[in-house]
Amino acid sequence: MAQIEVCGVSHRYFTMKEETEALRDVNLRVEAGEFVSLVGPSGCGKSTLLSLIAGMIQPTRGEVRLFGEPLRGPSRRVGYMLQHDSLFEWRDVLRNVLIGAEVRGLDRKRSERRALELLDRYGLAEFAWHTPRQLSGGMRQRVALIRTLVLEPEILLLDEPFSALDYQTRLSLGDEVARILRDQGKTVVLVTHDISEAITMADRVMVMSRRPATITADYPIRYAAGRLDPTAARREPEFAQYFNRVWEELKDHVRV
Numbered sequence: 001m002a003q004i005e006v007c008g009v010s011h012r013y014f015t016m017k018e019e020t021e022a023l024r025d026v027n028l029r030v031e032a033g034e035f036v037s038l039v040g041p042s043g044c045g046k047s048t049l050l051s052l053i054a055g056m057i058q059p060t061r062g063e064v065r066l067f068g069e070p071l072r073g074p075s076r077r078v079g080y081m082l083q084h085d086s087l088f089e090w091r092d093v094l095r096n097v098l099i100g101a102e103v104r105g106l107d108r109k110r111s112e113r114r115a116l117e118l119l120d121r122y123g124l125a126e127f128a129w130h131t132p133r134q135l136s137g138g139m140r141q142r143v144a145l146i147r148t149l150v151l152e153p154e155i156l157l158l159d160e161p162f163s164a165l166d167y168q169t170r171l172s173l174g175d176e177v178a179r180i181l182r183d184q185g186k187t188v189v190l191v192t193h194d195i196s197e198a199i200t201m202a203d204r205v206m207v208m209s210r211r212p213a214t215i216t217a218d219y220p221i222r223y224a225a226g227r228l229d230p231t232a233a234r235r236e237p238e239f240a241q242y243f244n245r246v247w248e249e250l251k252d253h254v255r256v
């Protein structure tokens with residue numbers, strides 16, 4: 001069964017001054033355990049689509065279904081990770097990781113055990129009582145990811161989670177995050193404007209057009225060598241082929 005279904009969705013924003021048509025007739029299905037990436041020109045409506053799947057906004061037309069049910073508001077089965085980690089500087093790493101669990105009123109002991117397990121498993125145990133300021137940018141994003149994982153979401157929505165980082169950090173964090181998400185067996189939708197990131201992390205890449213955006217192409221990504229870390233995938237012969245195919249599709253939508 002598809003975990004995410006976006007059926008004929010259009011979305012318009014209305015402000016006092018103007019009306020913006022962000023999405024037009026978007027259709028998308030994501031199966032359990034799939035890792036899908038959305039690429040498109042900046043301002044086309046990628047974050048809007050994620051916000052609709054997160055149930056934070058309602059579509060003007062069409063319907064979003066999660067786990068076969070129409071979505072009426074934010075779902076506890078969905079986690080969200082953004083470009084900025086929004087960690088609280090006055091709380092240590094562990095207290096940051098537990099924030100969502102506190103807000104939801106989950107059992108404190110159980111959440112703390114899970115948080116410490118995740119920090120340990122993903123190489124951050126020794127930083128549990130450090131403040132975010134003592135961590136590198138890549139470590140902060142890993143903390144933000146763990147904060148989401150503590151809530152045990154089945155679906156993870158990632159909105160440009162690496163774009164605020166320098167290139168080297170981006171590469172190694174990409175490997176790390178791909179490994180964590182695979183290990184956890186999550187269904188993932190990653191929004192990015194970086195083609196390399198999309199074709200090395202995802203099982204499927206969808207290209208969105210200029211605003212009002214619709215999905216214009218849907219490419220399965222398979223490396224003959226199997227499921228690889230993103231940096232290893234960059235060295236494979238298919239990498240350049242996938243890159244060119246996605247770029248050929250995308251470049252018509254990009255204005256320079």
Ligand code: ADP
Pocket residue numbers: 013014015020022040041042043044045046047048049211
């Ligand atoms: P992307 O993520 O692809 O960069 P967005 O989904 O953020 O694009 O935005 C799509 C369009 O919708 C843009 O033109 C943006 O200015 C507009 N938009 C986004 N959020 C709002 C809002 N809350 N109110 C009005 N317009 C918005």
